[in-house]
Amino acid sequence: MTPIIETQSLVKVYRADGVETPALRGVDLAVAPGEFVSIMGPSGCGKSTLLYLLGLLATPTEGTVRIDGQDAGTLGDGGRTRLRRRHIGYVFQRFNLLPTLSAEENVGLPMRLRGERPGSAPREMLRAVGLEEKRRRRPNQLSVGEQQRVAIARALATRPTVLLADEPTGNLDSEASDRVMDLVGRLHRGTGQAIVLITHNRQVADRADRLIRMHDGRLVDA
Amino acid sequence: MLPLANILARPLRTAVSVLAVGVGVALFLVLVGLTGMLDEIARRTTQVEAHLMVWPASDQVVVSGGLPAEKVEKDLEGVAGVEHAIPVLRWPFKMAGRVQNVYGIRPEDWRYFASEDQILEGRALADGPEMVIDARLAAAGGYRVGQTVERWGHAFRIVGIAKEGVAGRVFMPIDTVGEALQQTSRRASFFYVRVVDPSHVAAVREAIRERGLNVFTLEEFYDVLASSFIDMDLVIGSVVFVAGFVCFLVILLTVYTMVIERTHEIGILKGIGASRAQVFGLVLSEAGLIAGAGIVTGFLLTWGGRALILHLQPLWTVEIPPLRYLLAALLAAGGTLLGAAQPAARAARQDPVESLRYE
Ligand SMILES: Nc1ncnc2c1ncn2[C@@H]1O[C@H](COP(=O)(O)OP(=O)(O)O)[C@@H](O)[C@H]1O
Ligand SMILES: [Mg+2]
Numbered sequence: 242m243t244p245i246i247e248t249q250s251l252v253k254v255y256r257a258d259g260v261e262t263p264a265l266r267g268v269d270l271a272v273a274p275g276e277f278v279s280i281m282g283p284s285g286c287g288k289s290t291l292l293y294l295l296g297l298l299a300t301p302t303e304g305t306v307r308i309d310g311q312d313a314g315t316l317g318d319g320g321r322t323r324l325r326r327r328h329i330g331y332v333f334q335r336f337n338l339l340p341t342l343s344a345e346e347n348v349g350l351p352m353r354l355r356g357e358r359p360g361s362a363p364r365e366m367l368r369a370v371g372l373e374e375k376r377r378r379r380p381n382q383l384s385v386g387e388q389q390r391v392a393i394a395r396a397l398a399t400r401p402t403v404l405l406a407d408e409p410t411g412n413l414d415s416e417a418s419d420r421v422m423d424l425v426g427r428l429h430r431g432t433g434q435a436i437v438l439i440t441h442n443r444q445v446a447d448r449a450d451r452l453i454r455m456h457d458g459r460l461v462d463a
Numbered sequence: 464m465l466p467l468a469n470i471l472a473r474p475l476r477t478a479v480s481v482l483a484v485g486v487g488v489a490l491f492l493v494l495v496g497l498t499g500m501l502d503e504i505a506r507r508t509t510q511v512e513a514h515l516m517v518w519p520a521s522d523q524v525v526v527s528g529g530l531p532a533e534k535v536e537k538d539l540e541g542v543a544g545v546e547h548a549i550p551v552l553r554w555p556f557k558m559a560g561r562v563q564n565v566y567g568i569r570p571e572d573w574r575y576f577a578s579e580d581q582i583l584e585g586r587a588l589a590d591g592p593e594m595v596i597d598a599r600l601a602a603a604g605g606y607r608v609g610q611t612v613e614r615w616g617h618a619f620r621i622v623g624i625a626k627e628g629v630a631g632r633v634f635m636p637i638d639t640v641g642e643a644l645q646q647t648s649r650r651a652s653f654f655y656v657r658v659v660d661p662s663h664v665a666a667v668r669e670a671i672r673e674r675g676l677n678v679f680t681l682e683e684f685y686d687v688l689a690s691s692f693i694d695m696d697l698v699i700g701s702v703v704f705v706a707g708f709v710c711f712l713v714i715l716l717t718v719y720t721m722v723i724e725r726t727h728e729i730g731i732l733k734g735i736g737a738s739r740a741q742v743f744g745l746v747l748s749e750a751g752l753i754a755g756a757g758i759v760t761g762f763l764l765t766w767g768g769r770a771l772i773l774h775l776q777p778l779w780t781v782e783i784p785p786l787r788y789l790l791a792a793l794l795a796a797g798g799t800l801l802g803a804a805q806p807a808a809r810a811a812r813q814d815p816v817e818s819l820r821y822e
Contacts, residue, residue: 290816298734299816318739326736333819339728341468350465351735395735 243310244271245328245402245435246295251304253290253458264290266458267304274402275433279446282455288439289407291455295437296329296405297321309402326355330396330434332406337392338380345376348395355399366394370424386417390424397428404429406438410445422448466748469721476717477753483713484757484799487706488791489764492783494699495791496769499782505688509681511630512575513549513655514664516684518677529650532637538674539656544667546659549575550651552637554644556614558596559604561778565594566631567640575655577629584608585623588634595623600632603777615643632778707798710757714802718750722806729810730818743811750803757799758792 251268254261264287272278282288293299294306297313306313308328313321330351338347348366349359367376370390372383380388389409396404406425410418422445429436440446454461470477509516517539519530532550539548552567568576570588577587585608588595596606601624611618619635641649656678658667664680671678679687722729729742737745769781 293816293819296734298819299814322736322738329736331734333731333734336727337731339465339731341472342465346464346468350732353464354732354736354738354741399736 242273244307245274245276245309246270246272246437247307248294249305249307251291251294251306252302253287253294253299254302263458265294265301268458268460270453270460272403272435272437275435276451277429277436277438277449278451278453279438279440279449280453280455281440281443281446282461286455287458288455292405292407292437292439295403296331297325298331326351326399328402330399330401330404332389332392332396332404332409334408335385335388335412337395338388340380343377343379344372344383344391347380347391348398351395351399359398362398363394366398367391369428370394384417386413386421389413389417389421393421393424393428397432397434400432401434403435403437406436408439408441411441418442418445466745466752469725470749470752473721476720477756480713480717480753481756481760484710484754484795485760485764487710487798488758488761488795489768490706491703491791491794492761492765492787493768493772493781494702495787496765496781496783497772497779498696498699499784500780502689503780503782505685507628507630508688509630509685510628511549511655511681512657514658514661514680515656515668515671516679516681517548517654517656517671518679519653520675520677529652530654532649532651535651535654535676539654539671542667542670542674544658544660544663544670546657549655549657550637550649551653551655552640552650553631553652554640556633558612558633559600559606559778561603563600563632565633565635565640567635567637570636573634575657576631576634577625581626581629583624583626585621587623588636589622590636590638592617592639593620593622593635595625595634596621597625597629597632598627599778617643703794707794710795711798711802714750714753714799715806717753718746718803719806721749722746722810725810726813726818729813730815733813733815734819739811742813743807746807746810747800747803750799750807751796754796754799758795761791761795762788 248268248270251265252263253265254263268291280288280291290299294301297306297308300314308324311324313324316324338344339350342350344367345363348363352359352362364373364376367373370393372387372390372394375383375387380391383391393409409425410421413421425436425438426448428434436449438445438449446452529552532552536548536550539545549572550569554565554567555562556565557563566576568588570590573588583598585595594612600606606621608621608624611620619639637651638649656671658664668678668680732742732745765783769783772779772781
């Protein structure tokens, strides 16, 4: 089966103020459709950077990222945006939501950006994450855990083939974290989306089909 | 939805920017409206059933307030093609708290200044110590037919009120004005001249010029009067420029601040699938909303400002041609786009990874 996401010899070097920081030093990773992969590793080892590259939010210094068999490096900005819209749902560590919009509007936004009318989809997604009642609230009227659940609802509203989540439970207590992870697991089983999830929490990581460890810009074992 | 939510999230800043655009728009429109006042004077001065205007030559010594009316009239009527010369003794005269120009004319010439149906109340000018005023002045000073006005040690009776648009706001018999000014013979400040055949106006004008008088067709006179306002245009132009520039700067600053403080949100937008064009468009539509509200505010301020001016100065004219509203809107929209384009482009280019860093 062709991987839904595949990288080859991915290298990323940040250049800021004349200082070069190698964040990825050659990463080969393949994620099968529907597969749930978790990534663990010490802070600064390049996990977020890897996820940005997988989500086409940044371009690699060297190497390639393929999504659904298509080499993103051959595409312009517009082509990458379209590929991202079709395949990727993204959940960041925190502050995922636009503060001036309600939960429901936040969830509907990716569809609007694709030129679609959200209709009742955002409300249904919010029901799926247990927040239908709070759909009119602004982010600052929601707890951090609730905000993350809204972010997950938003990431999944466009039915992407891959969900990328960067420490989505990193700022949550264990109860809220369990709740979010139960939700991710349930949605994953229900929709068959692939998931790449970064976490510091071993229990969270263990829910995945496969656990990958990272160290100093490389994947260490499988 | 998002642009509106965003600008409403900062009500004070939005209000200040909207007001800045609004004041710019209103300043432009009211100033344009005031130039209409000069135009109104030029228009009404040439609103006479005649073809030419004759003034003393600039090097001619004019004694005791004008040309010797009878002599010049005879001279003019001696020119081939001239049908009739109409002397006017124009003199300042205070009414309704303002200095007006009295048009001293011969009562038999009245028909060249106003038609029958332009008399709204009372009657046309006849002889004696009387006057006809226009409706604007009547309204501004609360004057009625039958009332008398005392000036120059005489009492003048208002016998008629004419529709606005006639050449003068106050008409009196030319000899009444002359007597009041203690002139010993009839004098004229200038003449309107009617020609027999309007297609020969140019030739008649040449013939009058050869007699050493200053002569204009009514169209020329209108243009001369209008061109004497060029300095005014320059002043207005500068004010418009400054107002436009301040608008532009305010918008630039507002949108720039908006983009800077929303760096993280712009990263999120890109993360969830916004293209560069969409981010650019989003920022621009926020600026567009501000401009739109600013233009509407500007129109309201213009309307209020005009009402205020007319309340304080009832005889002023604030006339804003509808196309100027369009022009003001276009200027404001243009300035806004110019001010917003750079920050919007910056937002569109922004690296999402940079914007999403929390550290
Ligand atoms: N925008 C950036 N500019 C410069 N250096 C960066 C940038 N983002 C990350 N880094 C550096 O790259 C390395 C990897 O960072 P990151 O991918 O955020 O690691 P992790 O998510 O595993 O903590 C770190 O040393 C970090 O300081
Ligand atoms: Mg990280």
